[in-house]
Amino acid sequence: xxxxxxxxxxxxxxxxxxxxxxxxxxxxxxxxxxxxxxxxxxxxxxxxxxxxxxxxxxxxxxxxxxxxxxxxxxxxxxxxxxxxxxxxxxxxxxxxxxxxxxxxxxxxxxxxxxxxxxxxxxxxxxxxxxxxxxxxxxxxxxxxxxxxxxxxxxxxxxxxxxxxxxxxxxxxxxxxxxxxxxxxxxxxxxxxxxxxxxxxxxxxxxxxxxxxxxxxxxxxxxxxxxxxxxxxxxxxxxxxxxxxxxxxxxxxxxxxxxxxxxxxxxxxxxxxxxxxxxxxxxxxxxxxxxxxxxxxxxxxxxxxxxxx
Ligand code: ASP
Numbered sequence: 001x002x003x004x005x006x007x008x009x010x011x012x013x014x015x016x017x018x019x020x021x022x023x024x025x026x027x028x029x030x031x032x033x034x035x036x037x038x039x040x041x042x043x044x045x046x047x048x049x050x051x052x053x054x055x056x057x058x059x060x061x062x063x064x065x066x067x068x069x070x071x072x073x074x075x076x077x078x079x080x081x082x083x084x085x086x087x088x089x090x091x092x093x094x095x096x097x098x099x100x101x102x103x104x105x106x107x108x109x110x111x112x113x114x115x116x117x118x119x120x121x122x123x124x125x126x127x128x129x130x131x132x133x134x135x136x137x138x139x140x141x142x143x144x145x146x147x148x149x150x151x152x153x154x155x156x157x158x159x160x161x162x163x164x165x166x167x168x169x170x171x172x173x174x175x176x177x178x179x180x181x182x183x184x185x186x187x188x189x190x191x192x193x194x195x196x197x198x199x200x201x202x203x204x205x206x207x208x209x210x211x212x213x214x215x216x217x218x219x220x221x222x223x224x225x226x227x228x229x230x231x232x233x234x235x236x237x238x239x240x241x242x243x244x245x246x247x248x249x250x251x252x253x254x255x256x257x258x259x260x261x262x263x264x265x266x267x268x269x270x271x272x273x274x275x276x277x278x279x280x281x282x283x284x285x286x287x288x289x290x291x292x293x294x295x296x297x298x299x300x301x302x303x304x305x306x307x308x
Contacts, residue, residue: 004307007119008127011140011176012203019180023145025300026293033068033296041308042071048102050076050094051129052084052109057269057291058129058138062106065299069308074102090114091121098122103306125305133167133235138301139268140173142294144181147225149293150264150286154181158222160263162189162249163229163274165196167236170229170268172200179207186210187219191248193241194231216249223263226251230272252276256284266290 001021006013014022032039047066051059063073076082076097084093090109097105098121106127107115112134119126130136148154159178165171165188175196178184186204188196191214201210213219220226228251236242250273256262267275267287279285 001304003301003304005125006305007116007125008137008301008305009116009119010128010135011137011173012179013137014141014177014180016180019141019144019177020148022141022297022300022304023148025303026145026296029068029299029303030296033299038068038070040070041303042066042069042306045069045071045103045306045308046101047071047073047302048076048097048100048105048124049073050097050105050107050109052079052090053130053132055108055129057294058106058108058136061291061294061298062127062129062302064295065302068295069299069303071103071302071306074100091118094118095121098124104302127301127305130169133169133232135173135176136169136268137173137177138294138298139170140177141301142290142297143170143174143227143266143268144177145297146266146286146290146293147264151224154178154184156183157181157224158185158187159225159227160187160189160216160219160223161196161227161229162216162251164194164231165190165200165229166194167232168229171196171227174227175200175204175208175210179204184208185222187223188212189216189219189249190214191245194245194248216251217259220256220259220263221261225266226263227266227268228271228275229268230270230274233272247273250274250276251279253278253282256282 108129110132112132115128115131161171262284
């Protein structure tokens with residue numbers, strides 16, 4: 001695979017063959033980790049993690065992935081405890097991180113498009129772990145990996161992506177990665193003010209079939225996957241608009257049981273009020289497995305980028 005030394009900025013940076021190869025490698029690493037706990041592929045290698053927006057799963061799963069590969073991780077720490085609080089620019093901070101010689105940098109920060117700029121000044125490969133509302137390519141990897149594991153295929157699947165599609169970075173990256181496969185249909189399910197951004201549909205146009213709706217009940221029986229997302233409260237310019245839209249969509253077990261067919265339920269997490277805990281005990285609930293899958297597919301990605 002030709003991922004060695006590559007930056008990962010967008011879900012569209014991958015080819016279909018690369019994505020499928022990563023899934024197969026993730027399966028192999030899953031077995032090796034079950035047997036040996038800590039492997040030695042990345043002995044002597046360093047990962048720098050820099051998270052300037054909150055993160056639970058992405059930071060932890062990259063850290064676990066690197067340590068399980070046998071490497072070490074240096075974390076930048078909370079932004080408030082660094083020179084960023086003294087006014088240092090993101091580029092300067094990252095130039096320093098890069099100067100200490102990590103083999104790979106994992107970066108999350110709030111400005112759309114900034115991951116690409118940082119990657120240009122850094123010698124180490126940069127993995128975009130979320131750039132504001134724009135993209136989160138490794139989330140898309142674990143999302144599509146979960147679909148592939150659960151359904152045994154990605155070609156021809158119908159996926160409903162629901163929630164705050166306007167401010168979310170996971171609906172865009174997921175759409176891009178699904179567009180690498182054949183015959184995929186996407187339903188964008190959201191109240192009008194939260195519908196998918198025009199640039200996303202422009203980029204998938206002609207590569208997936210898509211439609212928009214505000215009513216889950218009209219399309220749920222068509223879906224193989226329902227991917228729920230939270231309202232991105234922190235990205236609402238107007239707190240009143242958030243309050244107005246809060247609770248405008250919600251999935252619980254009683255609602256799902258009304259239908260002949262329940263799709264698998266995914267969510268990038270964290271969930272807030274849009275996905276009720278009553279869904280957790282349904283066999284279709286896959287969001288916690290989805291999060292765990294992230295560690296294996298990120299381990300596969302890091303192994304390939306490091307060329308080890
Ligand atoms: N954890 C995901 C992200 O970082 C989803 C979310 O925050 O709603 O984008």
